[in-house]
Amino acid sequence: MRQLLLCSAQETPFFNSFHRPVNILKLPPQRLCPHFSKGAEFREKFFIWLRLSMRGSFLAEVYAGNATRNKTLTCAGDNLLGNLPYVQTLRTFPKEELLNKVVLVRFDSALLLQEQHDWRNQSFSNAVFTIRYLLEARARILLVSDWNEKIYSRFLDLESVAEHLSAVLNCKVKPEKCIPFNMECYEKTNAIVYENLLKFKGEVGNSSKLAELLSSGVDIFVNDSFSQSHKMLASTVGITRFCYASLAGFHFEQSLYRLRNASDTCRQPYIAIIGGSNLCIKAPALRFLASICDGLVFVGMMSFTIMHALGFSVPLNMVEKGALKGAIDLIHVAKDRGIPILCPKDFWCTNEQLSRQVEIFPAHRIPEGWAPVDVGPSSLDEIGSLLTKCKKLIWIGPVTFKSFSQCIDGVSEVARMINKRCAIDCDVTIVGSMACETIMEGSLLFASLHVIENASVFWEFLEGRKLPGILALDRAYPFIINWMSIFGKPAQPLIVDIGSGNGLFLLEMGKKRKDLNFLGLEMNEKLVRRCLLSLHQFQLENGHFIATNATSTFRSIVSTYPGEVVLVSIQCPNPDFNNPEHRWSMIQRPLVEAIADLLSSNGKVFLQSDVEAVAVRMKEQFLRYGKGKLVPLRNQDDLKINGRYWLRENPFGVPSDWEKHVLERGAPMYRLIFSKSSSKD
Numbered sequence: 158m159r160q161l162l163l164c165s166a167q168e169t170p171f172f173n174s175f176h177r178p179v180n181i182l183k184l185p186p187q188r189l190c191p192h193f194s195k196g197a198e199f200r201e202k203f204f205i206w207l208r209l210s211m212r213g214s215f216l217a218e219v220y221a222g223n224a225t226r227n228k229t230l231t232c233a234g235d236n237l238l239g240n241l242p243y244v245q246t247l248r249t250f251p252k253e254e255l256l257n258k259v260v261l262v263r264f265d266s267a268l269l270l271q272e273q274h275d276w277r278n279q280s281f282s283n284a285v286f287t288i289r290y291l292l293e294a295r296a297r298i299l300l301v302s303d304w305n306e307k308i309y310s311r312f313l314d315l316e317s318v319a320e321h322l323s324a325v326l327n328c329k330v331k332p333e334k335c336i337p338f339n340m341e342c343y344e345k346t347n348a349i350v351y352e353n354l355l356k357f358k359g360e361v362g363n364s365s366k367l368a369e370l371l372s373s374g375v376d377i378f379v380n381d382s383f384s385q386s387h388k389m390l391a392s393t394v395g396i397t398r399f400c401y402a403s404l405a406g407f408h409f410e411q412s413l414y415r416l417r418n419a420s421d422t423c424r425q426p427y428i429a430i431i432g433g434s435n436l437c438i439k440a441p442a443l444r445f446l447a448s449i450c451d452g453l454v455f456v457g458m459m460s461f462t463i464m465h466a467l468g469f470s471v472p473l474n475m476v477e478k479g480a481l482k483g484a485i486d487l488i489h490v491a492k493d494r495g496i497p498i499l500c501p502k503d504f505w506c507t508n509e510q511l512s513r514q515v516e517i518f519p520a521h522r523i524p525e526g527w528a529p530v531d532v533g534p535s536s537l538d539e540i541g542s543l544l545t546k547c548k549k550l551i552w553i554g555p556v557t558f559k560s561f562s563q564c565i566d567g568v569s570e571v572a573r574m575i576n577k578r579c580a581i582d583c584d585v586t587i588v589g590s591m592a593c594e595t596i597m598e599g600s601l602l603f604a605s606l607h608v609i610e611n612a613s614v615f616w617e618f619l620e621g622r623k624l625p626g627i628l629a630l631d632r633a634y635p636f637i638i639n640w641m642s643i644f645g646k647p648a649q650p651l652i653v654d655i656g657s658g659n660g661l662f663l664l665e666m667g668k669k670r671k672d673l674n675f676l677g678l679e680m681n682e683k684l685v686r687r688c689l690l691s692l693h694q695f696q697l698e699n700g701h702f703i704a705t706n707a708t709s710t711f712r713s714i715v716s717t718y719p720g721e722v723v724l725v726s727i728q729c730p731n732p733d734f735n736n737p738e739h740r741w742s743m744i745q746r747p748l749v750e751a752i753a754d755l756l757s758s759n760g761k762v763f764l765q766s767d768v769e770a771v772a773v774r775m776k777e778q779f780l781r782y783g784k785g786k787l788v789p790l791r792n793q794d795d796l797k798i799n800g801r802y803w804l805r806e807n808p809f810g811v812p813s814d815w816e817k818h819v820l821e822r823g824a825p826m827y828r829l830i831f832s833k834s835s836s837k838d
Contacts, residue, residue: 255294287406337373368395381406384611386626432457433554440483442619503533645698660688678707712751749782772827804828
């Protein structure tokens with residue numbers, strides 16, 4: 158597949174415009190969306206619904222209205238962006254920490270295994286730059302990916318893949334079928350590529366065993382395969398449980414920015430050109446587009462289903478079965494917001510018996526035996542008029558219905574229109590391999606354009622689904638923490654409560670011990686807001702709460718604290734999150750290692766749960782990943798339950814809310830304390 162040209166010929170091949178902090182980008186607040194004035198009524202006499210006079214009236218009326226956006230749809234848009242967490246990136250990770258580290262890179266085979274490479278393609282150049290950046294940092298690199306051997310027929314053996322990557326990366330890449338690899342042989346080469354992941358059954362099933370095998374000896378995981386973000390794979394999701402840090406590569410980072418950018422409505426009018434079919438599956442995503450865009454243009458098979466929903470006469474064989482309700486719902490959303498839905502008024506059609514015979518027919522009068530293959534000239538005129546003054550444009554999917562005659566140039570005409578908009582500073586996003594190929598066929602170079610090669614990732618994002626490949630990466634706390642403004646005395650010893658819940662433990666401790674500072678890390682933002690309000694009410698200057706996933710952000714947050722960390726507590730975590738096969742279990746290797754590294758000498762770790770299996774597993778994880786620095790403490794009066802010893806009492810005298818509930822019903826609590834020794838002995 159030929160890739161879209163993303164940057165100008167004058168740009169440096171590897172280095173991109175990373176002046177903006179992509180991984181911590183804050184999108185501007187969404188503005189109230191203007192819609193059409195009352196004079197722009199819905200027209201039902203003609204089969205194109207909601208068509209305004211495209212000869213200038215569209216944009217004149219776009220700013221005429223001032224009605225408020227539907228609150229439900231605004232909330233849905235905010236929730237959608239909430240599905241894209243801030244992730245830790247290779248660009249922001251300290252480069253000096255990469256030295257001699259074993260780094261496993263999950264690369265995108267669709268980019269690096271292309272037969273022809275264009276260095277002006279930012280997706281390709283970023284993917285290459287990720288690996289060269291690691292080489293420059295003198296990391297030890299392991300490369301993994303999957304590739305369809307039917308599509309990539311020249312890569313039937315691993316040796317040919319290694320040879321190809323060596324040429325692309327300008328370094329020696331050694332093939333290695335054995336997983337895990339013996340790193341003692343590493344010094345003879347620059348990088349190692351593993352066997353095709355499609356040959357491992359556990360890859361698609363996100364097998365914990367395969368993930369642990371892949372991560373054997375690995376310090377840092379770098380995901381640079383954004384096209385797999387919507388899948389649950391052992392090499393993109395499961396592996397993050399076993400690595401010191403999990404980062405987004407340069408290609409992944411830029412793709413994530415493009416996904417965010419597509420949901421941003423700061424530039425208006427915002428128009429979406431939508432090709433392809435499967436309206437039934439894409440209906441939720443289309444409704445979201447209707448909630449943020451100022452107009453939708455359908456140029457594929459979905460247009461017939463929408464016209465049918467409006468009651469117009471179209472060939473029934475062109476209407477998608479089971480998609481009528483989705484089309485009607487979309488129409489209602491557009492009608493409520495007063496935005497136009499534009500469908501083609503004519504098509505180039507081919508005779509099913511005489512494939513070389515083509516004619517133009519109105520959309521509502523396609524004769525039997527003829528099939529549409531491309532939008533017609535009148536439709537192109539209207540699309541061109543609609544795009545004349547738009548400030549933001551997204552093109553999703555193929556424009557043509559199927560591969561056909563070279564004499565039809567509707568596709569290239571749409572590409573020229575988009576190129577013209579780019580030239581005058583229109584924000585343009587192209588989504589999907591078919592749209593990319595269409596652009597490339599016109600040999601056009603875009604100066605201001607974003608590309609999302611994999612349309613499946615984009616559609617699932619718009620549908621509101623959480624993308625596991627993104628969520629699995631470390632979340633980097635996006636702000637510089639000003640400890641001076643948080644605590645009255647920021648140099649005091651710090652106690653960190655992970656999963657602080659409603660904050661009862663820290664609030665009570667904060668009242669009793671003014672000589673200590675207390676920090677609660679909790680994923681539930683509502684609980685954090687309540688805790689911060691309680692701090693204000695009690696006028697406590699030695700406490701603070703942060704809404705975050707401490708499993709991945711503990712190191713980045715706590716490492717900047719100016720004083721010593723003397724205690725870390727984890728109390729009564731949800732048992733469901735501690736299933737060894739659950740990818741989001743709280744007690745994971747990165748967290749335990751970070752605690753072991755950042756805890757002061759003789760500092761303590763307090764663990765407790767009302768579920769024995771949970772407490773046992775927490776103990777096992779700290780013994781396994783504590784780097785020999787954490788030693789369990791024993792007291793003479795410890796309780797012995799089922800052959801194991803546990804603390805009889807809470808050593809702090811301040812129970813958490815859940816602990817109170819457990820004790821009131823007469824159930825036992827399973828408690829233990831680890832102490833950090835000054836040496837590994």
